[in-house]
Amino acid sequence: MIAQSQGRLQNRRPLSIIDIGSNSIRLVIYEGIARSPTVLFNEKMLAGLGRGIVSTGKLDPEAVTRAIEEFRRFRALSDQAGAEELFVIATAAAREAVNGPDFIHRAEKILGTEIRVLSGREEAYYSALGVISGFHPADGIAGDLGGGSLELVDVAGEAIGDGITLPLGGLRLQDMSKNSPGVAARIVREELARARLLKAGQGRVFYAVGGTWRNLARLHMNMTGYPLNVMHHYEVGIESSASFLRQVARGDIDKMKGIEGISKNRRALLPYGAAVLLEIIAAMKPSNIVVSALGVREGFLFSLLSEEEQRLDPLITASEELAVLRARSVTHAHELVQWTGQSLAAFGVEETEEEARYRHAACLLADIGWRAHPEYRGTQSLNIIAHASFIGVDHPGRAFLALANFYRHEGLFTEAAASELTALATPRYVERARLLGGLLRVVYLLSASMPGVIPKLRWESRANGALALVIPASHAGLDGERPAGRLAQLAKLTGRRLELAVEGEQAIFAAK
Structure with missing residues (x-):
């Protein structure tokens, strides 16, 4: 028995869809039915079934021959990939041509399943x-x-x-x-x-x-x-x-x-x-x-989901799946979502609904590059996120997600490798990405990238006008020069007086 790769989600059951169009025919094998579907395999042929249909009323005979032969390969590929179901849909040319029913009948015999010819x-x-x-x-x-x-x-x-x-x-x-x-x-x-x-x-x-x-x-x-x-x-x-x-x-x-x-x-x-x-x-x-x-x-794939699954946010679900596959701890990622929201509130920074979604996704993606060489984690994460097959996000939003992760690894004032994306993002998104990156740079040094401590950290306003990040007494050993230095960078970025303190003690660091 061949073990399944850990690079795939273990609870998914692969399925295939063959889409018979007037110009192209495509086989797509999906990892499973999901709100944000992932493609295991994708192949198309430009058959041109509908070429000449206006003058002849028939599917192009050469295209029919090529398509029938290709269906044998598509069926074999679907089986090879372990697809448990095969759905076949056909559109305009197959429903309108006089020889469409014969073509569909021949294709069904080869594919071993019923073909659904869609009405307009x-x-x-x-x-x-x-x-x-x-x-x-x-x-x-x-x-x-x-x-x-x-x-x-x-x-x-x-x-x-x-x-x-x-x-x-x-x-x-x-x-x-x-x-x-x-x-x-x-x-x-x-x-x-x-x-x-x-x-x-x-x-x-x-x-x-x-x-x-x-x-x-x-x-x-x-x-x-x-x-x-x-x-x-x-x-x-x-x-x-x-x-x-x-x-x-x-x-x-x-x-x-x-x-x-x-x-x-x-x-x-x-x-x-x-x-x-x-x-x-x-x-x-x-x-x-x-x-x-x-x-x-x-x-068609979306229609196979339950109503509850259809209502899920596709960007958040895809980001969480990537965290499950690549992060050190998906629980830690969820803790980041809550803590960064509380941190923005403490800093007096308001979010739109869309900005909150993007911050949520960015936190889930914050640790997907940890296996890379330390000097390349930022650029690798930036490229993975910017070019991921996400849906439910526009291009400036993609740039925000990638930049937040880049700044988290590379520093808050580094631009060279990210210049094209900073141009694509709005100035507000660039500013938010830096702020989120700064918060992540601080908190990762207090959590060692593992869950448990982040929910215990809190921000407190002090009488001297400072905002203090308070470490619980039970975790006092986490303070030190490195998190203090990161807090100083965050203070410089925000123009705020920030303090790092242990619960019940005087501030151990102040920065502005």
Whole structure:
């Protein structure tokens, strides 16, 4: 028997989802059903099943042959990974083609399971669930652009509003326009006139879902030199992106900066994705465009959770899981959450609900780099956190999480390795990250990174105007030069007079 690696959560049962789209077919094997799912294995093929469906009414025969062969591999990979369940969903091309039922029947025989062919309404529903699961909270219009169709649906918190499915997928537009992005734009404009729900999105976010839009955002990242190579929650400003989208929609992409970072198989559909996005912007007038890495597949996975699990905070659950896997003590991490909250209150620092969430997550992540060489713990932790597959956090929030951990290891006034992230975070987040890092630098030297002592530490206001960090008498041996030095750094950062004291004794250190 092969022992399971400790790098995986022990209570998870792997499952697989195969998503049969009009352009791509993807197998994703998940560690288990979870609020913030972790991918064990991910593979896709660009089959192009929906290519030519407008003129022939059938799935592309060569694509069918390739897909059927690939299903054998997908089934074998799912079994090899130990997946206990295999779910298969199919979307626009499979439900619309006259030879779709025959294709599905052949695929079911190979995969050994029933394939769920989603209706347009179901596809929109699961796409909306994917967006709801990935943002905290979602509020706007979700648009899922596939190869065969575009699903638009209103999302607000956990509520799913009006939705519509339109025949505006990238492959379909390419066929309908006879490879003319200009003609495609006119087709899109006419079809979007039926999407009255877009008017309700004015001034709200448009969530862009689907591979074509993700690659469009990737090109925008490459062209602008964006410092964080994370797709989920990437924000594209309306005015700043207008000329970019118009250039792509004209098909003028071969010499664009960063185009080499986009797969050649994906480039052909970029102009159609840009054309659709431009028309949506014109009809909806959103506040901005936010990219979602989660869509129908993740929405389907989210639907398998209990209502209680669906209500969990995805960022906090993912951070706690990482603490379980990598920290010396997850109990110590939870103690940090409580103590830092009390510390901010003692310093008179107020938090918004979002800032409290991010501080909570940062505390859970504060010790994930302890196995690295001491001189590299800060930069390693920064890179792990900044590029982790977190959901429920925007990019400035990611920068805060990474910077708090960086300052905790590297010092409060070190910038070199973190300059790109400090530029991405807001000035307020940088200030908060330094303060949190300073608090962590003090308390880690009093706890030896183990639980038990942190709940016994407290802040006391003194008559001389100082704020004292009081160590219980039972742990008096923990005082010394090192924590005193760290407190001096915190005093310098905050401009406060701080004291380190043992309960029942005079202050042993004062700093300002």
